[in-house]
Amino acid sequence: MSSSDTEGVEKSGTHRRRGATLEQALLDAVWEELKEVGYYNLTFDSVAARAGTSKAVLYRRWANRLELTQAAMRAHRPLISGKTPDTGSLRGDVIALLEGMMMGMNDLQPDIVWGVIMDAINDDARRAYIRETLMNDSQRAFLQRRIHEINVAAMTAVLKQAEARGEVTVNAVPLRVMTLPFDLARYELLLTGRPLTHEAIIEMVDEVFLPLIMRSKPQ
Amino acid sequence: MSSSDTEGVEKSGTHRRRGATLEQALLDAVWEELKEVGYYNLTFDSVAARAGTSKAVLYRRWANRLELTQAAMRAHRPLISGKTPDTGSLRGDVIALLEGMMMGMNDLQPDIVWGVIMDAINDDARRAYIRETLMNDSQRAFLQRRIHEINVAAMTAVLKQAEARGEVTVNAVPLRVMTLPFDLARYELLLTGRPLTHEAIIEMVDEVFLPLIMRSKPQ
DNA sequence: TCCGGTAAGATACTAGACGTATCTTACCGC
């Protein structure tokens, strides 16, 4: 099996891939493997075999399955642009934010979502735990900040627009409420391993978020 | 190492434990091991060694680490009684429910919480996934139901009391709102690996849950 | 055009954990 028949990879005879070409081939192999066997069954050996190379080449770049998978995800699904949606209403904007968050998560098996999120949480949190215990605790948990800060920023921007339209008073909105849609969405994603449906997003916005926000309507 | 010196376990010479005695000793060993090395480093070998027995004895009872750990948790932390709190106000009752949910989770390492929750989710969800795809989907996802049903029941009971006091109209409360406090609590638990503080619970109830509920005040 | 460093690719190996199987022997109920 050393020469010609490893999946769809062109690795003819004695040619040796390098640099970006190789890297891309590796990440492609990871991606294929992910789609085929899922996260928990993805091994360095299987990826190496599929890519027509050896584990060492992988280990030279990524230390473990999480890093490997994250790299592949990053390569195959660039993060959503930070652009603030502007649909003309707060409701529309928040829905757009959530849709954006879920975008491109449909072709993944549930266990990839679980695995990655879980390993990431463990990984980050372990680091956070160390930081927290070594540093003074005047700073909030690293994990919390890291996960929330981008959401808070996005929501703040959207709320500012709404304030400009006279829909709401921003500084009357508690932090916990600002991140609520994201937290709920992430929770449900974690629970079901599947992205939220459009209907679920609408429901969440109309039944939970907007009612809360509308308490802080300017009078 | 076959006779006398395995940790603090009394396993003198030729005595052979049986039934409930043995079972308790096994679960104690699991518990100790959990506290010492955490969930991900807990192995059947290490537990067996600590209990002064062999893996086979464990495997005869529990199929994997999750089952083993859940059994130990069940033994050492019986689930909160299903009793409905009655503090005289909806606010107090909901806080009591959440406190109860968090109760007894303080002496655990974060990774135990993560591990158990995660393995449980994976396990349940895998089953759910199979069910869902094999059966018609007139029924909701098994996982959702299973996790939510007990919360919905508890919350319904508390809301009924509140209705009797004239605080709220139960059937005006969407399901999503009913489970909201539990979902948020569980999410935060998952994220931080630590039970919510009393302050966080209060905040959540006052800033999120009650405002939503109070929309459905009877007039 | 050669030459030397770097990394690709192959292979082998250790270590840990899972899960299974087998065997002896203590205990318990009848």
Next chain:
DNA sequence: GCGGTAAGATACGTCTAGTATCTTACCGGA
């Protein structure tokens, strides 16, 4: 006291992680 059951010991086979070593292709610089 006898026989079935399960405790406890031990030994595997397998899988995966991660490391180490070695050869050799490639690339860039002189």
